Amino acid sequence: MSNEAVWDRPEPPSKPSPTPLSRDLIVNAAIRLADGGGLDEVSFRKVAAALNAGPMRLYGYVETKAELLDLMVDEVYGEITPPSPSADWRTGLRHVAHGVRDAAKRHEWFIDLLSNRPHQGPNALTHMETTLATVRFENIDDVLGAVGAVMAYVFGAVRGEITELRAERSTGMTEEQWQRASGPYMQRMLATGRFPTLARVMHESSDSDPAHRFEVGLDYVLDGIATRHNPA
């Protein structure tokens, strides 16, 4: 055997550097990929390639792809700093709201993973714990109702922001609202006269920045809670 010259053979396996690997390494690699190219970039093959490993190697650390996505979500929860324990409920909830919004804007894929399964990872649980703890109403149902309403608003608002942001990215860069509306389809629709209020919004509305709109809506919710639970 081996008349065949070594250098003709395709570099034997011989350990191309089998990095030790760990669950954290995998999750972080997946997050980097998702941050840079959306969730489509997260496939076992691509994540493994980013770690110089074969796809099947990941199954030693992660049972299924859904589990990997769950781990990614929990990692994001870990990035959100809890409110100060001494904060009153209003500033506490506002802190959490902004924390979630900021995290979701750092990782745009986060909002896409919300509908899958409930978030019960350790970081998600402590996030929920500290959030609930910041509201010290006597009735626990009121606490749950207030936190639930704020979180629902936050997730809904952030979803809207991200969606709009993606649309802007695909329809040429960062045009203003009414400029997007002048896309041929929208222009035609508005020209039909069937959407007078919508048209008025497009033309008259001052195109306020997303952060401000988020704040306004958040204040609505917080005000509503305050009217039913007299201040602190």
Added chain:
Amino acid sequence: MSNEAVWDRPEPPSKPSPTPLSRDLIVNAAIRLADGGGLDEVSFRKVAAALNAGPMRLYGYVETKAELLDLMVDEVYGEITPPSPSADWRTGLRHVAHGVRDAAKRHEWFIDLLSNRPHQGPNALTHMETTLATVRFENIDDVLGAVGAVMAYVFGAVRGEITELRAERSTGMTEEQWQRASGPYMQRMLATGRFPTLARVMHESSDSDPAHRFEVGLDYVLDGIATRHNPA
């Protein structure tokens, strides 16, 4: 040629009944599939099969799968009845909120398609138009802010409901909240004592029905809007 007997040949194409087909037929078939088995059931192959057609046939009516999903979403918007034009803003917005919630519960996949692209189909536009028109504040920015906040809350709240509902379906049927919590993992977590407020919620909270929780949160938002824009 044709020593070969006819009945050995695999039934020539010969029109096995090429149903005329149309965009609406395709969208409706896709919706039926999604209603009955989630979005995973919506593939070009399966939709086409449901219509006795080959997968590629659909491309004559729908350019891409994303377009099909957009059409499905717009169809759902079409199911939502607009508020009476004479309704005041509060009952108008409440009507819309419940309309969206009901539609989303009829079609659980609806909420999964929200983050993809903005909804600009004809039905979505008239939905937006009638919703905006029900709020007759003098300042158009206030109108947008109010509607935006309510819609953000609604989408967030419905997402939470659907997610919870799915979790219940996979963790044995319809257990109560604290019973789900007694899944081994959750029980272990709560036993660590690191989540006192969460534990209190699990034990003390009266497990109110989702519809009521939705209503409470909605009232928070509406109250918040009302405090800044004096009634009617």
Added chain:
DNA sequence: TATCACTCAATACACTGTATCGCGATGAGA
């Protein structure tokens, strides 16, 4: 009747998540 256009099914390709298989290195026992 001959040709053309058009419709749609079949095929093909790159990609996905994951089950199975088999090789090669490593560690244990003689």
Added chain:
DNA sequence: TCTCATCGCGATACAGTGTATTGAGTGATA
């Protein structure tokens, strides 16, 4: 030191996806 067993991991395989391409058959037209 030699052999055997074990086990981690890469390669392979399979069923599924969206979609581009191809090719065959049909109906209309010259």
